[in-house]
Amino acid sequence: MRLRIRHSTVYAYEFPIRSAVQLLRMTPRDHEGQYVGAWRVEIEGEGRLRAGEDSLGNVTHALYVDGPVSKIRVTVHGEVDVVETHGVVRGAIERFSPEVFLRETSLTDLTPDMLAFLAELDPQGADRLAFLHRLMAALFARIEFRAGATVTETTAGQAFLQKQGVCQDFAHMFVALARRAGVPARYVSGHLFRHEGAIEQEAAHAWAEAFVPDVGWIGFDVANGVCPTDCYVRVAVGLDYLGAAPVRGSRTGGGRENMEVALSVAGKVQ
Amino acid sequence: MLSRAADALFWTARYVERADFLARVIDAASRMAALPSQYQGSSTEWESAVSTSGAGFGFYGVYGDANEATVRDYLVFSLDNPSSIRSCLNTARANARSVRTALTSETWEALNTAWNELNSADPAMSGEAFSRFLDWVKGAALLIDGAARRTMLRNDAYWFFRLGAALERADNTARILDVKYHLLLPESEAVGGSLDYFQWNAILREVSAHTAYRWVYRDTIRPWLVADLLTLNRQMPRSLISCYEDASRRLDLLGDAYGRRGPSQKLARATLSKLAGLRIDDVFAQGLHEFIQQFLNDNSRLGAAIHDQYLT
Amino acid sequence: MNAFDEMQGTGAGAARPLYERVARWLSESPPETVAARRAQAELFFRRIGITFAVYGESEQTERLIPFDIIPRLIARDEWALLSKGLKQRVQVLNRFLNDIYGPQDCIRAGILPADLILQNPQFRLEVVGRPPPHGVYVHVAGVDIVRTGERDFYVLEDNARTPSGVSYMLENREAMMRLAPDLHARYRVAPVETYPDQLLATLKSVAPRGARGDPTVVLLTPGRFNSAFYEHSFLADKLGIELVEGSDLFVRDDKVFMRTTQGPQRVDVIYRRVDDDFIDPLVFNPNSMLGVAGLMSASEAGNVTLANAVGAGISDDKAVYSYMPELTRFYMGEEPLLNNVPTWRCREPSALAYVLDHLDELVVKEVAGSGGYGMLIGPTASKTEIETFRRKLSASPEQFIAQPTLALSTCPTFVGAGVAPRHVDLRPFVLTGADEVHITPGGLTRVALVEGSLVVNSSQGGGAKDTWVLDD
Missing domain, CATH: 3.10.620.30 (C8orf32 fold)
Structure with a gap:
């Protein structure tokens, strides 16, 4: 099965935030029966990603955003071939x-x-x-x-x-x-x-x-x-x-937060 | 220095200054209230004390009527009112404690002692004791201020401390004018009588300028001169212009020490030069009330600029 | 129990030579002078006490640590033995931590069981394979030592997380110099006042290799509501470094900055007095307001040093403690210089059976407990207390260890009725930098003020003494 995934998270803040830091675990890795094709993590607007790996071997991205920013959108998308x-x-x-x-x-x-x-x-x-x-x-x-x-x-x-x-x-x-x-x-x-x-x-x-x-x-x-x-x-x-957790985050300022997730997973038999 | 430490010093000084101001306002109101009723205006001195303190909204949410008892309760002892004298000293001390080592022990001890004594004060004290109590508050503020002046190093910690006091003091003087501007219009002398005379006296008391007035103007009390004393007179330490000379000087010292000037230096200088270029006649021509409103706006913009530039 | 008295030795009669001058000083001081000195001490410490109490949230209930003005003496050769042993001990702790967060040779070699480490919550998975700068995990250790005889010193606990008490070591000396200058002048006492300089040098030495120029060091405190806040603020002041709270720091692009009036300033070393669990909400307790989001990322990127390192707590786990002799031989190829208290690990069925049979003779401790809480002292416990503990122990034996009750040495101490022996322990402070281990000659002597009591913890009514390491 080839799965096409697009996972987008939008954080909207009541007031512009001063800064935000997030730790993302949103990137799959290869193993037997799971082969990751093109996979991307994208940030809309100002924000910098630093890729890493946690001690369990999960791929991580540290996301740093400097304010003032009223909205952060994190999108990951890509294709994965999976075998039963x-x-x-x-x-x-x-x-x-x-x-x-x-x-x-x-x-x-x-x-x-x-x-x-x-x-x-x-x-x-x-x-x-x-x-x-x-x-x-x-x-x-x-x-x-x-x-x-x-x-x-x-x-x-x-x-x-x-x-x-x-x-x-x-x-x-x-x-x-x-x-x-x-x-x-x-x-x-x-x-x-x-x-x-x-x-x-x-x-x-x-x-x-x-x-x-x-x-x-x-x-x-x-x-x-x-x-x-x-x-x-x-x-x-x-x-x-x-x-x-896909996202663990922290921010300074911003007041109330509204989070919206858009996720699509489409599959095609190979 | 840490922004949080500078912020704490700035607000320590502001809250001490505010406590002192409240004591003066309440003291003046008590004296007015002691006058025979024919000398009292339509809105009572207690109501005006509540408006001057800026606590009107919260006050009328709790009490229907401003009188000695309710004002004493809300403006002096209440912990629900974040700007009561007691809350001011609580906040000042909490701020000071969080940066204890940035203050000299003399300054800290003066504040800590004041806080301890205030907490043991009896809110139900007699009127005479209450009057002594208000004097004590003013004295405590003098001790804290004096300790800081005499013992603190002249560095950024001290400048932030003084800057907080200068901004608060400017705000307080402006709020007295905001509530009582109508008494100071030149035409009010004609319509006024003994009532207004007492009112002018009360205003002078609120800024401890009762004697100063005579020395400066060598004249009987005239409303426009009272307005001049409180706004544009450089001899008067609580006048708006004196407060801004003070604030601007501290900001320049900070800018020089840090090798960079920013929006707060610019704003302070702009306000200062505006005040320096005015005569009291210009102020009346422009409208005293409008002038004060503008000043209050400028002052809070400067507070915000200092916050953004240094305190976060 | 027959305890070794540090002034009298084991027998009655004359004082040990070390204490002769103290004994003479005590005998020369007429009762009224003694009373005056005690009153003076109390007055002085009420003043210091006020200083301590000022920082507590509820001033009225803040406990003061009673101070005893008879110093505890340690001879030069005794100290040489102790400090050599402490140095070895702390080296073992650091080697052990490098090992278990790295190759885990000690587990492979069967020195200690894998599950004791792998399933221990103090073993932080998050830092496995991420050695701290210069390989130092425990920069500051406060090792608790007790004495049972002329040359017999035991380590009771290693305290490798965020040990406190060093401010008392410094304040106690200050107090002694004022209260008994005449006695102080009779001895050549090694100074403790160098500790702040040594601590700062230690912290600077472990700055990340990429740090430019003179490293910026800060002390991270949980804030003024923390019971040790006085010490945090005292130390920051003595070291001349900023005392920061979590909100004063932020991480940008894996680098740590503090918010100052002159803009963000890079931070290289954080002497943190915040526990692992609260240090970074993105990695540990997500609700923590005390830490800094992203701090672990910065640390992993090698851009900041945390002292002590995250994960150091596994080394002072009480079950791990029981393996210290084996670990010393394993890593150092030498015998331990300081004794370990024999320890029954209740996780082992035969040990548990023995402990349950001898509860009235043993001290039973929680493996992760501290401060004298969660502890049973068999010989002085009531029947009910013993039965309560028996149930706890049977329900989760892996949570407990047991040790024999030691005859802690006693020191002369002012009590209501004059001078009497009271049990003491000692917490010296061991600093480990990039290149050297430094031990300030002295430490915090805690004294159990209640006659016969072995519990010296200040939270349980213990007092403190100045500790004099003698240079002659």
Whole structure:
């Protein structure tokens, strides 16, 4: 599948800002089954980008904007060829041993409810892969996908309690529970081509990856209850949303901010 | 120096100056209010004290009526009013504390002591005690100001401190004129009587120029001369022109030390030379009220220019 | 418990030679002079105390640190031993940090278990493979030392993040010179007043290699509501550098600037007293208002030095602490000069079982705790406290370590009823620059004012003494 992605974020400010700094993780990398063609990050207006890489191997861009500026538009676009690997990720840059991804973070907390839920799933079963599929299926069945039900600061425990969430929450819950069962797991941000034809999307996608010895890292799109296919583009990984967030920013001045995202993911079978 | 430090020094001085000004305005109002009622005008002195302080909007959101009790509460002790004497000293001290080492210990101690004493003052004190209290506020401001003058190094820290005081002082004098300009028009002498005489006296009190007036003009109190004293007279330290001579000098010292002059030096000089070229007759010809409005605008533009050039 | 008294030694009778002049000074001073000196000390420190308290948010509740005017003496040869040991210790900390954020040889060699590092929140993934300028992580260490005998010194904690207390070291000396000049004159006391110059030289020496001319150093404070703000402002003043808050700095194109009245000024070295978690909202806690957005990018680009380096905290984790002897042998090929307190790592089942069986004899600490909080002192704890701790320990054993209670040495101290021995510790400050390690002869001696108490933390009612390292 060849996926054509265009992801544009516009920040509009009540008053002109004095300055802004953003850290972008919006550029996918090559690995087996994912080949990035022409990919560009563009800033409309005054702004300077400095490319880099974070310690997990994600491509980063530091964006520096000097005010006064009332609007910042960040656009990334490009094409990625994806081959079906049944969710298995091979050949990606791995800077750490999988054990690192057993860490709990404040967004991937666990509540007693979650522990009880986990206990029902035979978390210590010998077949780790089967456990992970049970975990995905159980979360998919229990938690309702509802846009706007949560915010970016919502933790796994909070989302589990309210039984609702978006893809970020599904990924956090899965990651938290898998880690408790001793399976290294991480958060992935990326894009999804939706077959039902929704080329224009409201937000980027997120899912989880878990590590199974002898197999490697395997994706779990918990919000959709499936493993990633050739419709998925991996952009960044992290311990949680904060480590893989497409944008983390800070600004001086500006008053209220209004953010608008325009995202299109189009696919063409090769 | 750090912009934040310069900003803190600038505002420390401004808030101390404002506290002193409020004490004078309230003191003058108390004296007027003590006069027999036939000498009092249609709008009471308490109302005029509230307008002069610039706190009218907030005040009438809390109280229906301006009288001694409500004015004492809101302009002196209230923490809801960011420009009450108490809030002014709180803010001045918080600013000073954040740049504690940029001030001399004498200046800091004068301010810190004033703050401590104010916090132990009883808002329900008797009228006589209240009058002594207002004198104490003026004295505290003198101590802080004197400590700074006598002990601080003559460098940018000191110039920003003095600059804040000069701008605030200009603003305060202009606000007295803004509220009472109608009393100072030349034709008001004809219509006036004892009432206006007391009013003129009160204005002089607000700027501590009761005695100064006699020395400068050697004349009985005439409204246009009061206006002259407060605007264009270089001998009078609270006149608009004196404040601008002061502000402009500090700004030039900063510009020289930093090797660059900018918009704030230009604005201060422009206002200063405008004032220097005027006689009080010109001011009345142009309209005292319009003149004051223009000055208040210029002064706040200068504040903004200083902020942009140095304090952020 | 039979503690070593630094004046009397182990036996009764005459004072150790080192303390003879102190003993004579005490005996020569008639009770009323002693009372007068104590009153004077209290007066003096109330004044200093006011200075301290001025910066606290609620003046009334700000705690003062009681000051004791009998100095704590350290002989020249004792100090030589200590400072050699401290130097070795801090070198190990820096080698260890270079290793775990780099090749991780110590894990590969099996010196310590991988999960202890990899899953430790103090191990900052964000700085892996990004060595700080000149390879220094811990520029300022405040190593807590206790003494148990004539030549027996133990390291209690390494404090490699943002150790505080050095302002007390300097203020205590100032106080002693005023309050007991006669005693001070009887000894040749090594000066501590050189510390600010040494600190500034250390910080300048680690400036990024690209820094032009004389490097610009600033001290980054969380602000005036921080409990150590007094120290931050005191040090900035003594060093003659700007005391900045996060909002005074900004990052543009991976370079750090401070906002000054003369426009943006480049900053080369940041002595930061803000914790890792708050240092850059784009990388760590996104809600932090105390840090600087983009600071980590500037640091990665090699355009600014942070002292101490981000991630240094892993080296003073209490579980990592327990491996210090092995790490010393591994990196230095030599035996540790300072003792480590034997430590049971409760994460290991056999250690946990032992600890649970001996709770009434042991000190149990949280691996990430500090300031004497979250700590159980078995011998003085009540039954309820022990049972509460037993539950905590069983629930998350990896959070705890346990150590035997040490017989901390005592020093003569003025108390209500005259002079009596009280337990003390010592926090010397070790500076590591690009080329050398410097240790100011002295440190902060903390004293547990309550009879028999072993808790010296000022947050728990401890006091302070001046520490005299003697030159003769």
